[in-house]
Amino acid sequence: MNAADPAVRTVLWDADGVLQHLPAGxxxxxxxxxxxxxxxxxxxxxxxxxxxxxxxxxxxxxxxxxxxxxxxxxxxxxxxxxxxxxLTMEPVLETRELVGALRDAGVRCCLATNQDEHRGRHMHATLGYGDLFDDTFYSYELGVAKPDPAYFRRILQRLDLPADRVLFVDDNAANVQSARGVGLRAEQWHVDDGLQTLHRQLRAHGLPV
Structure with a gap:
């Protein structure tokens, strides 16, 4: 399959380091x-x-x-x-806007994040992830967390899609490698890498950015 094949119609987005961050660490x-x-x-x-x-x-x-x-x-x-x-986190507005633009272009976007119930519910309510995404996959709900390959397999079951139709974006190398091992396309990106880098990574998978 060509890397620019437009078959990717669903993007899974990590939260911390990608859609939100704690600026001071x-x-x-x-x-x-x-x-x-x-x-x-x-x-x-x-x-x-x-x-x-x-x-x-x-x-x-x-x-x-x-x-x-x-x-x-x-x-x-x-x-x-x-x-x-x-519970302190700041949204990365540029990434959130990109999610919205992809959804407007017909690309399904879902949240895929490791969170405990308390923080996950707080994020969902205060940062509006229910409205921002087509679906949300919190580890505490799935009963398994990244980088366990079972995390990605359960998401694929929910999506009812072949793994190579799904792109995963995460700032953690172990999570990215695990996703690739399950057959997903995956890119490692952190907010500090800059939006231009993320655009280039998404375009490499045929996505309209």
Missing amino acids: WEASMRPVVGHLVDDVQGFLDEAFAAERPALTGEARWVEVLPRLLERWGLADSYDEAMRVW
Whole structure:
């Protein structure tokens, strides 16, 4: 199949780093909350991301996991501030506009993101992903998270499309490789790479940008 074959009619979009971002980064944003109480902010974040993993697949609830994590680090009183940072995100307007333009051109666009239920519902309500996309695939709803190949297989079942008719855009190399392993077309892109790069990647798959 030619790389410029216009057979791609559905694009799956990651959220963090693609459609939304935390401009200062996790460590810089969390440091005012916990930096005066712990020496190793990055260590705290590493443990937090590991503890969050079961919540991404719906096996746990982050609002119950986070208090226990904070207590272990002696940060029990920092729950509200920590949750505020966890739920802080800024939309990438250029990418969102591109999604709208593709949909206007007849290309189906869907959200494909790893999120726990609390953050996912917050994103859905505050950033309007239900209106922005034709469909949304949150990991906590699917019961499996990227980069597990089963994540992409479940989406393909929902879409009822061959894998090579679907393009996936994500900023994480492991997720991109996993998608390709399932047969999807996939491109790695982060907001810092610039919109021109994203346009070039989409055009390579025959998309009208």
